[in-house]
Amino acid sequence: MDDQNIISVQNVTKTYKLYEKPSDRVKEAFHPARKRYHTPFNAVNNISLTVKRGDTVGIIGRNGSGKSTLLQIICGILNPNQGKVVVDGRISALLELGAGFNPEFSGRENVYLNASILGLKKKEIDACFDKIVAFADIGNFIEQPVKSYSSGMYVRLAFAVAINVNPDILIVDEALSVGDTLFQSKCYAKFREFQKDGVTILFVTHALDLITRYCNHAYLLEKGSIRASGPAKDVVDEYNRIVVNHSNRALSSGKFPSSSQDDNTFPQKDRAELQWEGLFQVNPKENRYGDRQAEILEAGIFSISGKPVQSLLKGEEYEFKVKVRFNSAVSDPIFSYTVKDVKGFDISGTNTLFEEVKTGDFLENDMLLITFRHTMLLNSGGYLLSFGCAGHVGSEYIVHDRRYDYMTFEVNSLKPSVGFLDMESKISISKI
Numbered sequence: 001m002d003d004q005n006i007i008s009v010q011n012v013t014k015t016y017k018l019y020e021k022p023s024d025r026v027k028e029a030f031h032p033a034r035k036r037y038h039t040p041f042n043a044v045n046n047i048s049l050t051v052k053r054g055d056t057v058g059i060i061g062r063n064g065s066g067k068s069t070l071l072q073i074i075c076g077i078l079n080p081n082q083g084k085v086v087v088d089g090r091i092s093a094l095l096e097l098g099a100g101f102n103p104e105f106s107g108r109e110n111v112y113l114n115a116s117i118l119g120l121k122k123k124e125i126d127a128c129f130d131k132i133v134a135f136a137d138i139g140n141f142i143e144q145p146v147k148s149y150s151s152g153m154y155v156r157l158a159f160a161v162a163i164n165v166n167p168d169i170l171i172v173d174e175a176l177s178v179g180d181t182l183f184q185s186k187c188y189a190k191f192r193e194f195q196k197d198g199v200t201i202l203f204v205t206h207a208l209d210l211i212t213r214y215c216n217h218a219y220l221l222e223k224g225s226i227r228a229s230g231p232a233k234d235v236v237d238e239y240n241r242i243v244v245n246h247s248n249r250a251l252s253s254g255k256f257p258s259s260s261q262d263d264n265t266f267p268q269k270d271r272a273e274l275q276w277e278g279l280f281q282v283n284p285k286e287n288r289y290g291d292r293q294a295e296i297l298e299a300g301i302f303s304i305s306g307k308p309v310q311s312l313l314k315g316e317e318y319e320f321k322v323k324v325r326f327n328s329a330v331s332d333p334i335f336s337y338t339v340k341d342v343k344g345f346d347i348s349g350t351n352t353l354f355e356e357v358k359t360g361d362f363l364e365n366d367m368l369l370i371t372f373r374h375t376m377l378l379n380s381g382g383y384l385l386s387f388g389c390a391g392h393v394g395s396e397y398i399v400h401d402r403r404y405d406y407m408t409f410e411v412n413s414l415k416p417s418v419g420f421l422d423m424e425s426k427i428s429i430s431k432i
Contacts, residue, residue: 005088006169006200007051007074012083014044014069043069044080045224054198058211058232060239061221067204070221071095071173074202089168089200090119094159103147107138107157110146114161128164135186136160156183163190170194173204208236212344233344237287237404244289244399273325273367276300279308280407283384287404294330294389294400297323297367301385301409312376314413314422320372322387324401326362333359333400335370336388339378340405347383347420377421380413 017038019025024037031037044066051057059067072078074085075093101110111132115125133142136157141149149157163170172191191214194201203215211218211232218235220228220242228238280300299322301309312318320337336351350372352359362368388402413422 004052005050006053007049007088007202008086009047009049009070009074010084010086012044012047012070012073012080012085013042014066014073014078015081016041016043042224044073046083047221047224047226048083049219049226049229051200051202053200055217056195056201056203056215058215058218058235059202059204059221060206060208060211060218060235061227062243065221066224067221068095068173069224071171071202071204075171087169090166091169091171092118092162092165092167093171093173094162095171095173101146101154101158104145106145107136107142107149110157111142111161114158115165118162118165118167120165124165128166132157132160132164135164135190137183152180159187163187163194167199169200169202171202174206208239209344209346212236236344240402240404241287241289244402273297273323276308276323280310282407283405286406288402290389290399290401292401293328294324294326294333294362294391296387296389296401296403297325299323299385299387299403299406301407310407310409312409312411314376314378314380314411317373317375320374320385320387322370322372322389324368324370324389326364326366326368329361329363330391330400331361332391333362334388334390334392335359336390337372338386338388340384340386341420342382342384344384347378349386351388376411377424378411379417379420379422380411381420382408382410384408 018041019028019038028035028037047066047070059070061067069078071093072095073080074087075091075095076085076087077093077095102113105113108129111129112122112125115128115132116122120128136142136153136159138149138153138157141153142157146154146157191201195214201214203211205211215232218229218232219226220235220239222242227242228235274297276298299320301312302319302321303309304317304319309318322335322337324333324335334351334353336349338349339347341347352370384405385407386402386404387406389400390402391398391400
């Protein structure tokens with residue numbers, strides 16, 4: 001492994017034996033002809049990847065895609081059936097927080113036990129013990145048996161141990177959102193501190209906005225294999241496409257085939273339907289998918305006087321307009337917009353379901369104009385605007401047409417403020 005790479009996973013496969021009933025294990029073990037009663041299942045299938053030193057890498061995928069299995073193999077908790085993993089540095093893993101705690105031991109004793117499992121000597125644990133206790137913030141309970149802890153105190157202490165042992169590699173599996181709001185804030189601050197200090201981070205979460213915000217690279221797993229890799233935002237877009245296509249394939253009536261990587265072209269419409277063509281600079285590389293039962297023909301931003309705009313002034317009112325045509329009968333469609341920053345982090349958005357707007361039933365060839373009107377409260381900067389049309393079939397949520405990153409817009413402000421949003425605070429000062 002070269003000096004740049006800190007983790008190297010080479011052709012790794014992890015296979016489990018699946019039995020229909022427990023007795024089949026015994027039959028297989030003692031069958032004189034070695035008859036097989038199991039079905040092999042590859043939780044991880046011939047995966048190869050490298051992680052560079054100091055990178056923050058996201059691993060995403062649907063439930064059962066192999067994410068946690070892969071992390072456990074990298075940590076050394078599981079051994080692969082094939083392939084090998086090379087790790088150059090100390091790993092601290094936030095997998096199942098507190099899994100190694102002894103409930104009869106005190107918090108102090110469990111800190112020393114867990115830190116020693118992570119490879120620290122007693123002198124090293126002594127040096128970081130006060131930091132661990134301060135971070136966990138459980139007071140005198142550090143001297144009490146862990147079995148007397150609340151669930152919040154338990155995971156806070158486990159988290160504090162894992163992140164205060166000076167790791168070279170931090171592995172996180174859905175473990176950042178523990179404890180109350182103040183503790184979560186400390187967790188994310190520590191996460192950013194690790195990034196600044198050059199700690200390598202592997203990060204698994206279903207919160208995709210965290211992947212786009214914190215990760216510079218990502219891998220998408222599907223059925224135990226790597227489906228996509230690259231910049232975090234691009235991989236998150238591909239994940240969204242997979243989730244939608246999976247739902248649509250399960251529910252498709254066959255009239256309008258589901259979109260896929262190989263079949264994602266919406267039919268060309270009559271140019272007469274496109275009244276706003278040329279008024280806006282639209283993203284030619286938008287991420288578009290859906291089952292095509294409804295189609296977003298075009299969309300745009302307009303001032304209250306009806307002027308098309310892409311440079312907006314904070315504090316003014318604007319309308320996001322969406323024109324939709326139905327290619328089949330659809331009941332109660334949901335129309336939405338989302339505003340993201342340039343890194344793909346969700347800033348704002350809403351839909352007709354959230355706003356409790358009844359949309360009704362529509363037939364093939366019906367057309368609608370949907371208008372979202374609001375005061376622009378975003379601070380100065382560049383943003384991406386996405387639109388969607390979706391609905392429900394039974395309990396399943398399906399996408400008819402989603403146009404991610406459809407267009408950009410700029411916001412200008414006449415006064416400075418901090419962050420993305422101006423709360424329009426009214427300030428008063430009085431003597432007491």
